Amino acid sequence: MAAATSITRAHQIVLGRINQALLPFDLTFSRYEALALISFSRSGALPLGKMGERLQVHPTSVTNTIDRLEADGLVRRVAHPTDRRATLAKITAQGRLRLEKATQSMVEIRFGLGEVPEEPTVQIANTLAEVRRSAGDIS
Amino acid sequence: MAAATSITRAHQIVLGRINQALLPFDLTFSRYEALALISFSRSGALPLGKMGERLQVHPTSVTNTIDRLEADGLVRRVAHPTDRRATLAKITAQGRLRLEKATQSMVEIRFGLGEVPEEPTVQIANTLAEVRRSAGDIS
DNA sequence: CGTCAATAGTAGGATGTCCAACTATCTGGC
DNA sequence: GCCAGATAGTTGGACATCCTACTATTGACG
Numbered sequence: 100m101a102a103a104t105s106i107t108r109a110h111q112i113v114l115g116r117i118n119q120a121l122l123p124f125d126l127t128f129s130r131y132e133a134l135a136l137i138s139f140s141r142s143g144a145l146p147l148g149k150m151g152e153r154l155q156v157h158p159t160s161v162t163n164t165i166d167r168l169e170a171d172g173l174v175r176r177v178a179h180p181t182d183r184r185a186t187l188a189k190i191t192a193q194g195r196l197r198l199e200k201a202t203q204s205m206v207e208i209r210f211g212l213g214e215v216p217e218e219p220t221v222q223i224a225n226t227l228a229e230v231r232r233s234a235g236d237i238s
Numbered sequence: 239m240a241a242a243t244s245i246t247r248a249h250q251i252v253l254g255r256i257n258q259a260l261l262p263f264d265l266t267f268s269r270y271e272a273l274a275l276i277s278f279s280r281s282g283a284l285p286l287g288k289m290g291e292r293l294q295v296h297p298t299s300v301t302n303t304i305d306r307l308e309a310d311g312l313v314r315r316v317a318h319p320t321d322r323r324a325t326l327a328k329i330t331a332q333g334r335l336r337l338e339k340a341t342q343s344m345v346e347i348r349f350g351l352g353e354v355p356e357e358p359t360v361q362i363a364n365t366l367a368e369v370r371r372s373a374g375d376i377s
Numbered sequence: 378c379g380t381c382a383a384t385a386g387t388a389g390g391a392t393g394t395c396c397a398a399c400t401a402t403c404t405g406g407c
Numbered sequence: 408g409c410c411a412g413a414t415a416g417t418t419g420g421a422c423a424t425c426c427t428a429c430t431a432t433t434g435a436c437g
Binding site: 127131156157159160163164167182183184187 | 418422423424425426432433
Binding site: 100132214222 | 240242243244246252253254255269353358359360362363366367370372
């Protein structure tokens, strides 16, 4: 139970710090993650469904996230070239700019890890990998 | 960044499993945590503010949680004996029964850790302690 | 080549979390 | 004693998440 509690608390702490740091950019961690994911794709656009898979969130959550990013002018919904069911979220120039600034801030706060040194963070990723493996999140 | 991502994903996975297991008892992890906390107190009752401190959540979250537990008959709001500002959440007999059953289920799924062996879970708690220490969550 | 199951996305409703603002009560300094 | 500031809890609003149910489109099998 100590492990489960630790994960919950660590998550609260890290997420809280991250969202605090993203506040000036009018972003949240969900929106930041989504924006970053899109920007990493070669064409700068991704079908919403694919995003849900990658981020491991429900399709309705993606809809919500993209709604907000689009309202803020950071992405644009465009039609999928061949599949008329699908919608692509395409990052805008403004979106890339905002993402870049936000990422600087993320790096400064070390993605919520704060003053925790490098070595322990590697440990954390490694030990939690066990949990993620058990759920098929990673192989 | 890998560490931050790992914490987020592990949290999603563990919380998802826990809430799934609590579904038959009409509980969520928040409500389960709150109920357990109250039951551990000597008198079986706690001021809402104290609960917020212990669980590290906002006062309004406690209000919400207790609202639901009370609506389900698992706790009852009673007046604080000396401080008329404060309200105590007191666990009911039905609450203790429900908690007991839910706890059995929690133990069975090892609090969401599933098939992860004992040793790695200890590792997880230890490595994440670093993050929690950095936020003053633990000493 | 036509029907029907599968897939992509969205709408509505529930829960949990936070923040800002409010009411009620307590407490300490004058 | 009294009044200002602190404290306890709630209310209303914002976000993120999930689930169920729905529409539109695709694709596969008879």
